[in-house]
Amino acid sequence: MELYARRKFANRLSAVGAVAATGIGLCALGLILATLLIQGVAGVNFDVFTRMTPPPGSAGGLLNAILGSAIMTLVGTLVATPIGILAGTFLAEFGRYSRIAAPTRFVVDILLSAPSIVIGLFVYEVMVISMGHFSAWAGALALGIIVIPVVVRTTEEMLRLVPDSLREAAVGLGAPRWKVVFLICYRAAQQGMVTGVLLAIARISGETAPLLFTALNNQFWSTDLNAPMANLPVVIFQFAMSPYNDWRQLAWTGALLITAFVLGLNVFARILSGLQTRQQRWK
Amino acid sequence: MAKQSTDLAGMIVAAPVKRADIGDAVARAATWIATVIVLILLAAILVSLAIGGRQAFAKFGFGFLTSVSWNPVTEEFGAFVPIYGTIVTSIVAMAVGIPVSFGIAMFLTELCPSWLKRPLGTAIELLAGIPSIIYGMWGLLVLAPFLGNNVYPWLIDVLGPLPLIGALFEGPPFGIGILTAGLILAIMVLPFIAAVIRDVFETVPPMLKESAYGLGATRWEVVWNVVLPYTRAGVIGGVMLGLGRALGETMAVTFVIGNAHQISASLLGPGNTISSTLANEFTEAVGDLYVSSLIALGLILFVITFIVLSIAKFMLSRLELRAGR
Numbered sequence: 001m002e003l004y005a006r007r008k009f010a011n012r013l014s015a016v017g018a019v020a021a022t023g024i025g026l027c028a029l030g031l032i033l034a035t036l037l038i039q040g041v042a043g044v045n046f047d048v049f050t051r052m053t054p055p056p057g058s059a060g061g062l063l064n065a066i067l068g069s070a071i072m073t074l075v076g077t078l079v080a081t082p083i084g085i086l087a088g089t090f091l092a093e094f095g096r097y098s099r100i101a102a103p104t105r106f107v108v109d110i111l112l113s114a115p116s117i118v119i120g121l122f123v124y125e126v127m128v129i130s131m132g133h134f135s136a137w138a139g140a141l142a143l144g145i146i147v148i149p150v151v152v153r154t155t156e157e158m159l160r161l162v163p164d165s166l167r168e169a170a171v172g173l174g175a176p177r178w179k180v181v182f183l184i185c186y187r188a189a190q191q192g193m194v195t196g197v198l199l200a201i202a203r204i205s206g207e208t209a210p211l212l213f214t215a216l217n218n219q220f221w222s223t224d225l226n227a228p229m230a231n232l233p234v235v236i237f238q239f240a241m242s243p244y245n246d247w248r249q250l251a252w253t254g255a256l257l258i259t260a261f262v263l264g265l266n267v268f269a270r271i272l273s274g275l276q277t278r279q280q281r282w283k
Numbered sequence: 284m285a286k287q288s289t290d291l292a293g294m295i296v297a298a299p300v301k302r303a304d305i306g307d308a309v310a311r312a313a314t315w316i317a318t319v320i321v322l323i324l325l326a327a328i329l330v331s332l333a334i335g336g337r338q339a340f341a342k343f344g345f346g347f348l349t350s351v352s353w354n355p356v357t358e359e360f361g362a363f364v365p366i367y368g369t370i371v372t373s374i375v376a377m378a379v380g381i382p383v384s385f386g387i388a389m390f391l392t393e394l395c396p397s398w399l400k401r402p403l404g405t406a407i408e409l410l411a412g413i414p415s416i417i418y419g420m421w422g423l424l425v426l427a428p429f430l431g432n433n434v435y436p437w438l439i440d441v442l443g444p445l446p447l448i449g450a451l452f453e454g455p456p457f458g459i460g461i462l463t464a465g466l467i468l469a470i471m472v473l474p475f476i477a478a479v480i481r482d483v484f485e486t487v488p489p490m491l492k493e494s495a496y497g498l499g500a501t502r503w504e505v506v507w508n509v510v511l512p513y514t515r516a517g518v519i520g521g522v523m524l525g526l527g528r529a530l531g532e533t534m535a536v537t538f539v540i541g542n543a544h545q546i547s548a549s550l551l552g553p554g555n556t557i558s559s560t561l562a563n564e565f566t567e568a569v570g571d572l573y574v575s576s577l578i579a580l581g582l583i584l585f586v587i588t589f590i591v592l593s594i595a596k597f598m599l600s601r602l603e604l605r606a607g608r
Contacts (some may be wrong), residue, residue: 007501007504010503011501011502011503011504011506013501013503014502014506014507015502015503017386017388018386018389018390018393018394019384019386019390019394021382021383021384021385021387021388021389021390022386022390022391022403024383024386025383025384025386025387025407025473025474026406028470028473029474030411030556031471032413032417032418032470035421035425036417036421051430055400065324069440082317083317083321084317085317086313086314086317086318087314087317087318087320087321089314090314090315090317090318090563091318093314093388093408094310094314094315095311095314095315096316100318100319100342102319102321104318104321104322105323107321107322107324107325107376108321109596110325110589110592110593110596111321111324111325111532111593112530113524113527113588113592114328114531114585114588114589114592115530115531115532115533115537115558115584115588116531116533116583117313117332117531117533117558117561117562117584118328118332118531118584118588119328121332121561121565121578121581122331122332124328124565125332125335125578126327126331128515135301138489140442145457147323147332152321157334158347166453176304176306176307177304177307177310178304178306178307178309178310178311179306181308181310182507182546191286195295199412202412204577205413206413206415206416206417207306207414207416208415208416208534209532209533209534209558209562211567212562212565212566214568216566219389233414233416236416236420237416237534237537240396240419240420240423240424240538241423241538243399248424248484251420254565255416255417257418258416258417259413259414259417260413262413263409263412263413266409266412267409
C-alpha cells in the first residue's frame with residue numbers, strides 16, 4: 001500500500017511541477033510582453049515616425065533608425081536570398097547525394113545557431129578594415145550572412161516535401177531537369193520558400209550584435225550605403241543604457257515596434273506555411 | 284519506395300547528356316556555386332578570425348587562455364575572465380532553464396487538454412522568435428531593479444551565512460551581475476529548448492506509451508521510464524542547442540552583466556562574458572594588440588559554440604535515425 005501511495009505522490013508532484021513550470025515560463029514571457037506594451041505604447045506618437053533621433057535630453061523620433069533598419073534588412077535579404085535558394089535547390093535537387101551535400105548541411109546547421117556577434121567580427125575583418133570605415137554595406141552583408149542558412153534550410157525542406165511523382169511526371173513528358181526544378185518544383189514549394197524568407201527577415205530585423213561593428217550608428221538622416229547608418233536595434237541599445245528619460249522612452253517604443261514587426265511576420269509566415277501543408281494534404 | 288523513385292529520377296538526370304541541354308548545365312553550375320559559397324563561409328569565418336587574432340596569440344601564446352589580466356593601458360590581455368563569465372552565466376541559464384523547459388514540454392505533451400495544446404505550443408514557438416535585445420532591455424530596466432531591491436538582499440541574508448554555497452551569495456545587491464545575466468539567458472532560451480524537447484517527445488510511438496500505461500504505470504513513470512530514455516539523445520541535443528545560444532548570446536547579457544573585468548566568487552557580483560566584452564569594447568578599442576585580442580576572444584567563442592553545436596547536431600541526428608527505422 002505504501003508503494004502505491006509513494007507512486008501516486010510522485011505522479012502528483014510531477015504534474016504540479018510541470019504545471020508550475022509552464023505557469024512560471026509563460027508568466028515571465030507574458031510579463032516581458034506586457035511591460036513592453038505598456039511602456040512602448042506610451043511613447044507611440046506622430047513624432048516617432050517623422051523626426052530624427054534626438055541628442056541627449058531632448059525630444060525626437062526614430063525616423064532615421066527605422067529607415068536605416070529597413071534599408072539594411074532589404075539589401076541583406078536581397079543579396080542573400082538568391083544564394084540561399086540556389087544552395088537549397090542544389091541540396092534538394094541537383095546534388096542531393098553529392099559529396100559536398102552532407103558537409104554543407106552541417107555548415108548550415110552550425111551557421112543557423114552561430115553567435116551573431118562573431119559574424120559581425122567576420123564582416124569587420126573582411127569589409128570594414130579593407131574599406132577603412134564602417135558602412136551600411138557591411139551591416140547589410142552581416143545581416144545577409146545570417147539570412148543565408150535560414151533560407152537554405154527552408155528551401156531544401158520545402159523542395160523535399162514535393163512528391164517525387166510530380167518530378168517523374170514532368171520528366172516523363174520530356175522536360176529537362178532544370179524545367180522540372182524551376183517550373184514544377186518551385187511552383188509546388190513556393191509558399192514554403194516564401195515562408196523561409198519571411199522567417200529570415202524576422203530573424204535579422206532584431207539583430208543587434210552584428211551591426212555594432214559594421215553599420216555602427218548615425219544620428220542623422222542618411223541613405224548613403226557607403227557610410228555608417230542608423231538602425232533601430234543599435235539605437236535601442238544606446239538609448240536604453242542611457243540615463244535620459246526621453247531616450248529611454250524612445251528605446252521602449254523602438255523595442256515595441258521591432259517586437260510587433262517580428263511577431264507579425266512570424267504569424268504571417270505561419271499562416272502561409274499552414275496554407276501550404278493543407279494544400280499538400282488535399283493532394 | 285521513396286528511395287527507389289529518387290534513384291529513378293537520378294538516372295533520368297544522367298540521361299540528358301545526349302541532348303546536351305545547356306539549361307541543365309547552367310542550373311547545376313549556378314546551384315553548385317551557391318552551395319560552395321555557403322560551404323566555405325564557415326571556413327572563411329574561422330580563418331579570418333584566426334588571422335585577426337594571430338597577433339594576440341603570438342604575443343601571449345597559450346597564456347592568453349589562462350591570464351586574468353585585461354589592461355588596455357599596459358596592453359596585457361587574457362581571456363580567462365570573459366571565458367569564465369561566459370561559462371558561468373550559461374551554467375546558471377541551464378540550471379534554471381532545463382528543468383522549467385522540461386516541465387513545459389511534459390505539460391504540453393502529457394498533461395495539457397487538447398484544445399490548449401496548439402495555441403500554447405504556437406505561443407511558445409512565437410516567443411522563441413523575440414529578438415534578444417528585448418530580453419536584455421527588460422532585464423536592465425525591470426528585472427535587475429526588482430531583483431536588486433527585493434530578492435538579492437533576501438538571498439544574501441538567508442543563503443550568505445551558509446557554509447560552502449554561502450560564498451556564492453555575498454556582496455552588495457546591485458541587481459546587475461552574473462546571476463541576473465544567467466536568469467535573463469534562462470528566460471530567453473526557455474521557449475527555444477521547450478519547443479525542441481516537445482517536438483522530440485512527440486516522436487515517441489504512442490504504442491510504447493500505451494503499453495506502459497496498460498501495465499499500470501503512472502504518468503510520471505511513463506515520462507521518466509519510457510519517454511525520456513527513448514528520446515534521451517534528442518533531449519540532450521535540444522539542450523545543447525539552447526546552450527549554444529546561451530554561450531554566444533550578446534544583447535541579453537550585455538545589458539545586465541555589469542561589464543567588469545573581474546572574477547568574484549559571488550554570483551551577485553558584476554562580470555563579463557566574451558560577447559559582452561566584444562559588444563562594449565570593440566568599437567572603442569585603440570591599438571592593434573587590443574583589437575587583435577578582442578578578435579581572438581571572438582575566435583575562442585566561435586570554437587566553443589562550434590563544439591557544442593556539433594554535439595547537438597550529432598545527438599539530434601541519432602534520434603532521427605531511430606525515428607526513421
